Amino acid sequence: MINLNNTDLLLDSCPVGGEWSHAQSGKTMSVVNAATGQKIAEVPLMGQAETQQAIAAAEMAQKAWKMQTAASRAKILHRWVSLIQENTEDLARLITSEGGKPLAEARGEVNYAASFISWFAEEAKRVDGVLLQPTNPDQRFIVSKQPVGVCAAITPWNFPAAMITRKVAPALAAGCAIIVKPAEQTPLTALALAKLAELAGLPKALLQVITGDAKEIGGELCRNATVRKLSFTGSTETGRLLMAQCAPTIKKLSLELGGNAPVIVFDDADLGLAVKGIMASKFRNSGQTCVCANRIYVQSGIYQKLCDELVKAVEALKVGNGMDDGVTQGPLINAKAIEKVELHLNDALQKGATLLTGGHKHPLGGNYFAPTVVANITQEMRFAREETFGPVAALFKFDRDDEVVNYANDTEFGLAAYIFTQDAKRQWQIPEALEYGMVGVNTGLISNEVAPFGGIKQSGLGREGSRFGIDEYLEMKYVCVNLA
Numbered sequence: 001m002i003n004l005n006n007t008d009l010l011l012d013s014c015p016v017g018g019e020w021s022h023a024q025s026g027k028t029m030s031v032v033n034a035a036t037g038q039k040i041a042e043v044p045l046m047g048q049a050e051t052q053q054a055i056a057a058a059e060m061a062q063k064a065w066k067m068q069t070a071a072s073r074a075k076i077l078h079r080w081v082s083l084i085q086e087n088t089e090d091l092a093r094l095i096t097s098e099g100g101k102p103l104a105e106a107r108g109e110v111n112y113a114a115s116f117i118s119w120f121a122e123e124a125k126r127v128d129g130v131l132l133q134p135t136n137p138d139q140r141f142i143v144s145k146q147p148v149g150v151c152a153a154i155t156p157w158n159f160p161a162a163m164i165t166r167k168v169a170p171a172l173a174a175g176c177a178i179i180v181k182p183a184e185q186t187p188l189t190a191l192a193l194a195k196l197a198e199l200a201g202l203p204k205a206l207l208q209v210i211t212g213d214a215k216e217i218g219g220e221l222c223r224n225a226t227v228r229k230l231s232f233t234g235s236t237e238t239g240r241l242l243m244a245q246c247a248p249t250i251k252k253l254s255l256e257l258g259g260n261a262p263v264i265v266f267d268d269a270d271l272g273l274a275v276k277g278i279m280a281s282k283f284r285n286s287g288q289t290c291v292c293a294n295r296i297y298v299q300s301g302i303y304q305k306l307c308d309e310l311v312k313a314v315e316a317l318k319v320g321n322g323m324d325d326g327v328t329q330g331p332l333i334n335a336k337a338i339e340k341v342e343l344h345l346n347d348a349l350q351k352g353a354t355l356l357t358g359g360h361k362h363p364l365g366g367n368y369f370a371p372t373v374v375a376n377i378t379q380e381m382r383f384a385r386e387e388t389f390g391p392v393a394a395l396f397k398f399d400r401d402d403e404v405v406n407y408a409n410d411t412e413f414g415l416a417a418y419i420f421t422q423d424a425k426r427q428w429q430i431p432e433a434l435e436y437g438m439v440g441v442n443t444g445l446i447s448n449e450v451a452p453f454g455g456i457k458q459s460g461l462g463r464e465g466s467r468f469g470i471d472e473y474l475e476m477k478y479v480c481v482n483l484a
């Protein structure tokens with residue numbers, strides 16, 4: 001069970017077709033506590049029929065919603081933010097229970113999720129057009145932006161609140177309707193957010209959350225021509241599949257996919273700042289974020305000092321149930337995640353890497369893994385090529401700037417990268433040379449609602465957040481008026 005102050009936020013039905021309903025089949029799927037493995041809830045196991053119902057309802061609801069003024073849409077979104085903030089503790093407990101992250105991180109995610117709604121409530125008012133200089137004096141060229149229409153969102157488990165509002169907020173602000181399929185591991189947070197949106201006065205069927213068979217629901221969302229936009233956050237493998245499934249209906253796509261973030265620490269770096277940044281990037285959500293440091297390149301002159309300081313910081317981490325005070329590292333999401341960490345670690349050790357601390361399942365058992373530092377990693381190891389998605393800091397050594405830039409760019413991914421240097425020239429030239437959508441300089445935390453979040457290469461398409469994020473939910477229209 002989950003101990004909530006407001007038990008109305010623990011939902012066992014889905015807002016589909018304008019009503020909170022169960023699956024037509026009556027079937028349900030279990031939600032388990034990520035730390036204990038115990039069942040905490042049942043949610044509807046919906047499929048194609050319910051998805052078709054949701055799409056039809058969204059199409060109807062969006063016709064009125066797009067006619068509302070930006071200010072009236074913003075008013076409802078701001079009320080939603082207020083209700084989220086009033087229910088922060090309950091939402092955080094839902095996030096920690098189903099996703100595993102420590103309560104302090106979960107509270108932070110609730111604020112992060114709310115920030116996107118606040119941001120796009122105001123961005124709604126800045127959707128404008130332009131009057132172009134006509135090529136004919138008797139004509140007027142008008143360019144405006146209109147909502148895309150019915151949108152779909154498919155979201156991951158690692159940020160069960162923020163990855164939803166980062167899509168839903170701009171969609172609603174732009175005048176769209178949106179159907180969310182949350183990750184099967186973390187549906188409760190999505191359902192609670194939808195309940196709060198309803199209480200904020202959002203008209204029915206504008207935000208629908210549908211839980212159940214991912215392939216069946218996703219297949220209908222991709223196949224159905226009424227859905228004009230799909231925004232997906234998750235693995236590159238799934239993103240590639242969904243992109244192909246959307247091709248026949250030429251949908252507008254936003255893809256926030258996998259990462260393989262390099263951290264580069266130069267000899268001239270502030271050592272304390274570098275260790276702090278690595279810890280913040282690498283061990284947030286126990287290493288289960290798309291922008292986590294996946295490869296840590298350290299210049300030879302500072303290598304040993306950084307190894308020593310990083311081991312001290314890692315050994316100070318407290319592993320446990322995210323609901324317990326002082327815990328800074330929760331469990332991984334499932335046994336498969338543990339197996340991937342062990343696969344990468346064993347591959348490296350067999351190829352000559354050196355274990356400095358951790359390197360094993362945690363004595364707590366379950367899906368807990370000891371925070372780990374492993375050194376002498378090379379480009380030939382899995383750590384260099386694959387996203388580990390776990391609490392393992394893999395340290396590579398390098399000598400020259402050009403050498404490390406080549407190492408950092410030697411991947412099909414291009415989401416986030418980080419550098420630590422006090423040298424002004426490096427602070428400009430290295431980010432310019434790195435093939436990534438986002439680069440942190442002397443920091444390991446770069447995510448917020450103001451800046452454009454997204455990747456290049458096989459880390460995705462489009463940007464979320466920022467003044468650019470709402471464009472993903474708008475279509476441009478050019479009107480040529482002949483006055484002759």
Ligand SMILES: NC(=O)c1ccc[n+]([C@@H]2O[C@H](COP(=O)([O-])OP(=O)(O)OC[C@H]3O[C@@H](n4cnc5c(N)ncnc54)[C@H](O)[C@@H]3O)[C@@H](O)[C@H]2O)c1
Pocket residue numbers: 154155156157158159163181182183184214215216217218219233234235236238239241255256257258259289290291387389415459460
């Ligand atoms: N770029 C970003 O902003 C970002 C954010 C979070 C996670 N991620 C990436 O996501 C991955 C981990 O998250 P995950 O394990 O939830 O990813 P995942 O791709 O397995 O699942 C993501 C979502 O896709 C759904 N899904 C899976 N297969 C599907 C199918 N065939 N049809 C329709 N839906 C399907 C899942 O149910 C879930 O809702 C990592 O690679 C991580 O880097 C990226």
Ligand SMILES: O=C[C@H](O)CS(=O)(=O)O
Pocket residue numbers: 158159162288289290291447453
């Ligand atoms: O896991 C990916 C998320 O986008 C991480 S962040 O919270 O946006 O940095």
